[in-house]
Amino acid sequence: MDNILMHLTIRDAVKTSILSKQWRYKWANLPQLIFDDKLWQELERNWKSARIKFTSILYQVLLFHRGPITKFALTIPELRSCSEIDHLIYFLSKNDVKEFTFKIQKGHKLSSLLFMCLQLKHLSLSSCLIYPPPSFKGFNRLIMLELDDVTIEAEVLIKLISSCPLLEQLVLRITVEFDYLEIDAPMLKLFELKCVTTSVSFKKSPLLEMVSVAADENVLAVGDEFCNFVEFLESVPSLQKLHMSYHFTKLLVPDEIQTMLPFTLNNLKILELSAISLYSLEELSSVLCLIKSSPNLEKLKIEMFAEEVDHATYLLDFLKVQDYSNVLLSRLQEVTLIGIAGTVPEMTLIKLLLEKSSTLKRMVISSKFYKCDDKLVGTLKELNKFLRASPNAEVKFEERIQQ
Known part of the structure; x- marks a missing residue:
């Protein structure tokens, strides 16, 4: 009853x-x-x-x-x-x-x-x-x-978080602008942030497993020291799922191109990137950097940002000098790519994933366009020529659904 x-x-x-x-x-x-x-x-x-x-x-x-x-x-x-x-x-x-x-x-x-x-x-x-x-x-x-x-002052929020010693999940979707936000939650396992803030500092979160950040601008910190996103990733060794949205590359070092992280994300199993533009050298290199540094990835999802620009030669030059010989994605099983237009950077990424994923079961590619045209037909033909490390890999191509 x-x-x-x-x-x-x-x-x-x-x-x-x-x-x-x-x-x-x-x-x-x-x-x-x-x-x-x-x-x-x-x-x-x-x-x-x-x-x-x-x-x-x-x-x-x-x-x-x-x-x-x-x-x-x-x-x-x-x-x-x-x-x-x-x-x-x-x-x-x-x-x-x-x-x-x-x-x-x-x-x-x-x-x-x-x-x-x-x-x-x-x-x-x-x-x-x-x-x-x-x-x-x-x-x-x-x-x-x-x-x-919600409407809350930064100091009040910081105190509220720190006064919850058993806190494991923290979700902040706040439109109020903060200059600084400190996260003091030693038992924290899941953190989701969507807000306008200058800096976010994790005082101590060794158990953090899932992180989702959606922000145009963000400077992270560990303890009292400001850091770039590379240093932040190194401070959360238990990270298993990472979701980044909008211009997430602004969280990386802005003045240098990362080809590999100085450490490997051994525990990272799920990587989701939203609103990504592979026409940007910084974002393209960041995507490749994260993938190459995550040998135990099981699921990968990337949603492309619809941006119409001519192919820049510096992007092609960057891709040509990339070394993929030590890349091994032996546990990657599911890949979802949304908003594909068939550009060279996109096709290079697809080729890399197919060649290096020996256990891949399913790759779903969603088109940027609403209907299949000659360009998409050519993309499909080129995809069928790519080598696949996994004999069981199913590649499914879907047209974009009109909304």
């Missing part, structure tokens, strides 16, 4: 009380309460004022619910800020909530009562203003923290 109730919207769960004596108020023992878009859309269809009806349901739930609430989610982007939300958070603070997800219309100042929920393990906040009270000492049990388009 509990399993059935947890698959219903909260409104439908309350309605089950009319089924029988056995079902009456059974919903009131639910350990998780979810108020989401599905509920809101239902209210908009059936009531003139969805907000008033929502408030009525909310108070009904708070009045009749008994027992602990381990998981609570309020994710209704259309809902405006209202005092009832503070009453709700007060109620949750008395019920040892462990997972809290919050997203309504932007601009709601989060109640300080949330920072009394010291049993929290998962906290996800969106589009709100965060001002912890001066007495707040931290979430000692928090494992996952996700902040999406």
Whole structure:
């Protein structure tokens, strides 16, 4: 019965009380309460004022619910800020909530009562203003923290992160510009960053396994020392998955071209690069550098940036002098290349991957163009001529889907 109730919207769960004596108020023992878009859309269809009806349901739930609430989610982007939300958070603070997800219309100042929920393990906040009270000492049990388009001061965020000693997952998608952001999370395993910031410093994260960074400009630091991206990679030896988006090469040394890292990324298994332009010498060399320095890659995904420029001779000259003799991708099994136009740098990359990947199972190539033309036909013919180290490698070519 509990399993059935947890698959219903909260409104439908309350309605089950009319089924029988056995079902009456059974919903009131639910350990998780979810108020989401599905509920809101239902209210908009059936009531003139969805907000008033929502408030009525909310108070009904708070009045009749008994027992602990381990998981609570309020994710209704259309809902405006209202005092009832503070009453709700007060109620949750008395019920040892462990997972809290919050997203309504932007601009709601989060109640300080949330920072009394010291049993929290998962906290996800969106589009709100965060001002912890001066007495707040931290979430000692928090494992996952996700902040999406929130308003928070850099000093407050730094203190919040450092006051969560068990933090393993940190996701920051913040539009506020910071001059400096320090990450002090010794148990951190996953880090995702999408924000405008001058510098990001990892004080100590030896267990970091997954990193995703999307930024136009970014200067990384390890401890108190600013560093380039090469030095940052060396400081996270446990890294298994890396995703870089936008002009990620700005994170590398800007004044020199890297052909190989001074160390190998032995634990890196998944590499994903988005919005990459192989027409740029810096980005082309960076892509090759990361691939050549990751001998144990298992999955590779590259999404090309749609840029129309003439082939520069310096790109071709760079490719000609590249040494691929010591490149070995003996564990690479899946490759996805999106936005291919059939240029020389792209074809060189495809050729390298096919020749050096002895265990490759599948390569999916997605076209930059919406329909197959003579140029793509020529690209397909050239692909079929490339040598393949893996006899089982399947190369699948897909046309771009019109959106």
